[in-house]
Amino acid sequence: MTTASNPASESRRAARTARRASGPAFAVGPDVTPDGTTAETVPAIAAGVDTPAGRGRGPSERNRPLWMLIPGGLLMVIVIIVPLLLGIYMSLLDLDQYTLRQWIEAPFIAFANYVEAVTSTNLFHGVWLSVSYSFISTIIAMPIGIAAAVATQNAFKGRAVVRSVFLIPYVLPSFVVATVWRTMFQPGGIVEHGFKFFGADPGLFLNGPNTYWTLIFVQIWASWPFIYLLALAGLQSVDHEVHEASALDGALWWTKLRYVVFPYLKGPVSLAFIIGMLNHINNFTLPFVLFGIPAPHDVELLPVLTYVTSFQSFRFGLSAAMAVVSLILIAIPLFVYLRAVKLDDAETPGGRK
Amino acid sequence: MRFGTKAVMASIATAAALALSACGGGSSSGGSSSSGGAVNGAGKTLDVLVNVNTAYPEQQKQWMADITTKFKQQTGADLKFETFTSANDELTRIQTSVVSGQGPDVYSLGTTFTPTAYATKAFVTLSDDDWKKIGGKDRFNQNALGISGPDKDHLAGIPFVSRPFVMAYNKDLLKAAGIDAPATTWDGLAEQAKKLTDPSKGQYGMAIAYKDNFDPWKYIWAMSVQAGNNLVDGKTAKLNDPAVKKAYQTYFGWLTNDKVVNPASVGWSNSQALAEFAAGKAGYFLMTSSGSIPTLDKSPLAGKWDYALMPTAAPGDSSPKSGATPAASILSGDNLVVANYSKNKDLAFAYVNLVTSKDEQLNYQKIFGDLPANADALASLQSAPHMAALTDAAKKSYATPFTGAWGDIQLALLNVTVQSIPDLSNGNVPDAALSQRIQDAQNKSQQSLDRAK
Numbered sequence: 001m002t003t004a005s006n007p008a009s010e011s012r013r014a015a016r017t018a019r020r021a022s023g024p025a026f027a028v029g030p031d032v033t034p035d036g037t038t039a040e041t042v043p044a045i046a047a048g049v050d051t052p053a054g055r056g057r058g059p060s061e062r063n064r065p066l067w068m069l070i071p072g073g074l075l076m077v078i079v080i081i082v083p084l085l086l087g088i089y090m091s092l093l094d095l096d097q098y099t100l101r102q103w104i105e106a107p108f109i110a111f112a113n114y115v116e117a118v119t120s121t122n123l124f125h126g127v128w129l130s131v132s133y134s135f136i137s138t139i140i141a142m143p144i145g146i147a148a149a150v151a152t153q154n155a156f157k158g159r160a161v162v163r164s165v166f167l168i169p170y171v172l173p174s175f176v177v178a179t180v181w182r183t184m185f186q187p188g189g190i191v192e193h194g195f196k197f198f199g200a201d202p203g204l205f206l207n208g209p210n211t212y213w214t215l216i217f218v219q220i221w222a223s224w225p226f227i228y229l230l231a232l233a234g235l236q237s238v239d240h241e242v243h244e245a246s247a248l249d250g251a252l253w254w255t256k257l258r259y260v261v262f263p264y265l266k267g268p269v270s271l272a273f274i275i276g277m278l279n280h281i282n283n284f285t286l287p288f289v290l291f292g293i294p295a296p297h298d299v300e301l302l303p304v305l306t307y308v309t310s311f312q313s314f315r316f317g318l319s320a321a322m323a324v325v326s327l328i329l330i331a332i333p334l335f336v337y338l339r340a341v342k343l344d345d346a347e348t349p350g351g352r353k
Numbered sequence: 354m355r356f357g358t359k360a361v362m363a364s365i366a367t368a369a370a371l372a373l374s375a376c377g378g379g380s381s382s383g384g385s386s387s388s389g390g391a392v393n394g395a396g397k398t399l400d401v402l403v404n405v406n407t408a409y410p411e412q413q414k415q416w417m418a419d420i421t422t423k424f425k426q427q428t429g430a431d432l433k434f435e436t437f438t439s440a441n442d443e444l445t446r447i448q449t450s451v452v453s454g455q456g457p458d459v460y461s462l463g464t465t466f467t468p469t470a471y472a473t474k475a476f477v478t479l480s481d482d483d484w485k486k487i488g489g490k491d492r493f494n495q496n497a498l499g500i501s502g503p504d505k506d507h508l509a510g511i512p513f514v515s516r517p518f519v520m521a522y523n524k525d526l527l528k529a530a531g532i533d534a535p536a537t538t539w540d541g542l543a544e545q546a547k548k549l550t551d552p553s554k555g556q557y558g559m560a561i562a563y564k565d566n567f568d569p570w571k572y573i574w575a576m577s578v579q580a581g582n583n584l585v586d587g588k589t590a591k592l593n594d595p596a597v598k599k600a601y602q603t604y605f606g607w608l609t610n611d612k613v614v615n616p617a618s619v620g621w622s623n624s625q626a627l628a629e630f631a632a633g634k635a636g637y638f639l640m641t642s643s644g645s646i647p648t649l650d651k652s653p654l655a656g657k658w659d660y661a662l663m664p665t666a667a668p669g670d671s672s673p674k675s676g677a678t679p680a681a682s683i684l685s686g687d688n689l690v691v692a693n694y695s696k697n698k699d700l701a702f703a704y705v706n707l708v709t710s711k712d713e714q715l716n717y718q719k720i721f722g723d724l725p726a727n728a729d730a731l732a733s734l735q736s737a738p739h740m741a742a743l744t745d746a747a748k749k750s751y752a753t754p755f756t757g758a759w760g761d762i763q764l765a766l767l768n769v770t771v772q773s774i775p776d777l778s779n780g781n782v783p784d785a786a787l788s789q790r791i792q793d794a795q796n797k798s799q800q801s802l803d804r805a806k
Contacts, residue, residue, distance in 0.1 A: 097472045097757050098806040103452055187620035187778065206564070206620060208775030292566050294768040311444060313761050313801065314469065 091320035100316070113321035121309070121318070122300055127326050130302040133212065134280035137219040138227075138273055144220070145227025146269065150257070153235050170225035178289030181218045182206065185290075206291060211299045215287060219280055226279075227272045234268035235261065270341040274334070281330060302326055394430025394700045401704065402446060402457035404687075405436040408644070412720050420708065428703050450692065451475040458695040459704055462688050464500045465753060465763065467510045471502060472757035472806070476509045476690040477698065478502065486702040487511060487709060497726045499752035500684045510688030511705050512726030514717065517746035518571065518682040519660040520639040521649065526556070527636060535637070535661035539576065539603060539668045542637070546613035549636030558613035560635035562626040563774060568640050569604070570766035571683055574753060576600035580667035581677035584762065585754035588805070590798035592765070596667070598791055601769060603668040605782045619778045630654075639663060642685070643722045643743055660742035662749065681749035686726065761801035765794035 091113055093099075099106040117123050152163050169177065184190045185205035195202045205214045238261055246260045284303035287295060293312065295304045306326075309319035406413040421432040435457060437443040443462070450456025451473050462470050470476060477483065484490050490498065493512050501510035522535050530549050536542040546558025562568045577584055580596035591597075608614045615634075618626060627645055630638035631652035638645075640663070649658055665679040666672050673679040689708075691701040707713060711733075714725035718734065724747050725731045731747060734740045753759055769790045776782040 096804065097469055098804075100448060100451060100473055186617075188617035189620075204619065204775055204778050207771065207778070292564070292771075294764055294771050296774075297772055308764070312764050314757075 087320050088324055090317055091324050093317045095317035097314035113318045116318055117322045117325055122305060123322050123325060126300055126302040126305040127329050130281050133216055134277045137216045137280055138276040141220045141224040141227050144224045146231045148228045149231035149235055166228055167225050169222050174285035175289055177222045178286050182290050185214055207296050209298050211291060211296050215299050218286060223276060226276060230268040230272035231265055234265040238264045274337060392428045392699045392703045394428040397697055397700060398431040398433050399697050399700045399704055400433050400457045401459045402435045402437060403461045405438050406721060409721055416720060424704060424707060427707060428700060430700050454694040458692055458697050458701045460690050461513060462690055464684050464686050464688060467500050467688050468755045468759050469757055470690060471509050475693055477693055478507050478509050483702060487706045492728065493726050494728045494731050494747060496748055496750050500755060501688060503755045509690050513687045513689045513709065514723035515686040515726055515747045516642045516723055517685060517743060517750045518640050518642050519742045519746045520637050520663050521630060521641055521645065521658050521660055522637050523633060523658055525657050537664055538666035538671060539664045542664050543611050546636060547611060550613045556634050557615045558636045559607060560626040560630040560638040561607060561614050561618050562621045562623040563619045563770065563777065564621055565623045568623055569770035570763050571640055572604045573597060573600045573766050574683060575680050576603060576667055578678045578680050579665060581674055583754060585756060588802050590795055590802050592791060592795040592798055599668055601787060605777055608777055609780050609782060619774050643724060646722055646739060660739050662742055662746055678751050680751040682746045684750040684752040756805050758801035758805045762798040765797045769794050
């Protein structure tokens with residue numbers, strides 16, 4: 001499906017292959033790419049300007065000016081690597097309110113925090129809740145977002161208004177969303193009245209087993225527009241000719257959608273899926289505002305658990321260990337997923353040379 | 354590694370804060386010279402961290418400006434106020450300051466947070482000389498000193514204001530039900546509440562906030578200490594004591610057995626319970642403080658309500674138990690602490706001396722409603738409207754156990770209520786489930802106490 005999902009990069013790859021085939025030094029012959037555009041211009045100009053030593057090679061292979069990465073790399077080390085290493089180091093310390101003052105000298109206890117995190121906290125329960133809730137809300141939000149994008153794809157009167165309305169849940173701050181829904185889900189609140197009108201007694205929404213579904217519901221409400229946005233972006237990239245061609249072939253709307261349009265959406269939507277998942281796993285504001293601290297057992301999510309361990313119990317070492325464990329637990333499937341959908345190298349086909 | 358979880362971000366943020374502040378190093382230098390009585394702080398600046406007052410933001414700015422002027426007159430030094438918005442904010446601030454050894458000279462701390470702050474050893478334990486600089490220990494309401502340190506000789510927190518808890522009652526409803534005076538025992542209160550309840554009119558005996566993030570553990574603590582169980586005995590947690598279970602049963606029983614509470618209250622926070630009371634739909638509103646005066650005086654209930662002490666006799670008892678603590682309220686309010694790393698300690702004490710003086714304390718009470726910690730100032734307020742019960746409660750407030758583990762214990766107590774709310778809503782909290790939850794709380798508390806140093 002790569003051909004369909006990424007026509008632009010595909011043609012670039014073809015151009016590069018063609019260029020390489022025509023000799024490393026000078027690429028003068030007009031390379032005609034599959035989609036009919038001529039690719040000769042770029043190397044030709046480069047050849048005219050470059051000094052003889054480096055000409056024609058382009059910025060791709062050897063002699064890449066890697067040193068130019070130094071500022072960015074340095075920044076990455078300071079902003080990401082150093083804190084991460086510090087976090088890992090912290091997870092090996094007995095760091096709490098009693099040792100915080102001289103935290104460098106906090107007792108080194110190796111993996112005791114990890115043992116405690118795994119054996120006597122609700123860590124796995126938290127990870128399971130976080131991942132499952134994220135997965136369910138993302139999966140349900142996807143068809144809603146895609147349907148909304150398809151529905152507003154063709155111009156109609158008032159489309160701009162509808163599109164703006166769709167974005168309202170997304171632009172509202174999480175805190176506001178949670179506060180509004182908490183008010184509605186309260187005992188004696190509007191949602192309960194709604195259920196009672198139909199003769200159902202749903203019980204409590206903000207405590208007990210229903211909380212999990214309440215959270216999923218509010219999360220979907222707040223996050224489907226994100227999928228919608230990315231799906232919309234994907235739809236914009238569908239070539240007009242493709243629509244015409246399929247219409248000429250007599251494809252009906254569903255066939256067209258399934259075999260022509262959806263392949264274009266695969267990239268953006270799998271991206272939306274992964275970003276959505278990560279956002280949900282990281283979401284602290286929503287459960288915190290909806291359910292408060294301490295959280296009901298059914299929504300004792302990972303971020304909430306870590307927050308309580310860090311800032312209510314002041315066990316910084318333990319919470320760092322919990323964070324590292326959950327990072328590993330979540331990073332593995334994530335890595336597999338990224339490999340599977342080839343999101344991480346879709347933009348640089350053949351980039352590794 | 355950009356796929357960090359929130360958790361990782363939290364620890365990264367903490368780590369980064371620690372790292373950055375550790376690199377900071379000391380910049381300000383020079384000790385303040387105190388010669389004799391007056392402190393000469395010309396050219397120096399004292400840094401004070403206070404919580405932002407969201408109810409009276411303008412007044413707070415004005416108060417800060419006034420104090421700055423007065424402080425300049427007295428010492429010649431400048432004052433710089435910084436504010437924090439939440440306890441979490443403050444904790445972060447303390448963490449970074451503690452690690453780096455620089456930051457505010459004086460902090461304002463919530464009382465229940467004082468043991469935790471004390472455990473960091475970052476604040477000055479006052480010597481006799483230090484006390485003299487701020488007018489002596491006798492200057493303060495002695496009960497307010499109860500949570501300033503682990504024992505009488507090791508006090509770090511200087512009481513600044515008190516916010517004792519009381520209950521409000523609706524005079525009209527009580528009169529209509531033929532009740533002369535508010536109850537002084539929990540059993541008596543439940544009886545009165547039954548008389549005040551009339552579900553057909555949507556009227557209930559008490560407004561209780563079962564879903565509040567703080568309220569529930571205060572009831573359990575109060576009823577337990579009144580029964581003679583202080584929850585913590587040295588290094589031992591005593592949550593599995595029958596008194597604690599009895600407290601929970603009483604607290605939940607108002608809804609499940611006595612049916613004197615609006616069933617919707619399983620979802621209420623303190624402010625929602627206050628709204629219910631202010632609408633005239635409840636006879637009593639428990640666990641409130643002077644902060645509710647403005648709301649009540651603006652409500653239709655204005656002039657028809659007053660405060661009373663909460664019961665001090667444990668459930669099942671007809672009078673306060675001898676030997677037990679007759680606590681009417683937790684010791685609540687703000688303490689001031691001086692940072693150990695401060696290079697302006699004398700100036701800091703001069704500031705504390707200024708703001709805990711009788712006049713300043715009364716002025717503060719007038720503006721913000723918080724009760725004075727200054728004993729004279731407190732005594733002079735007794736006759737003001739609604740103040741009788743409040744000042745009385747301030748003197749009958751007792752400290753929660755002074756241990757760094759208290760934060761965890763408080764959370765564990767609260768968690769019992771949170772996990773019981775579904776049962777509560779169904780009208781019955783099963784005995785076995787309650788015992789199990791209390792046992793969980795006991796285990797968590799004991800674990801935390803074992804770590805306490």
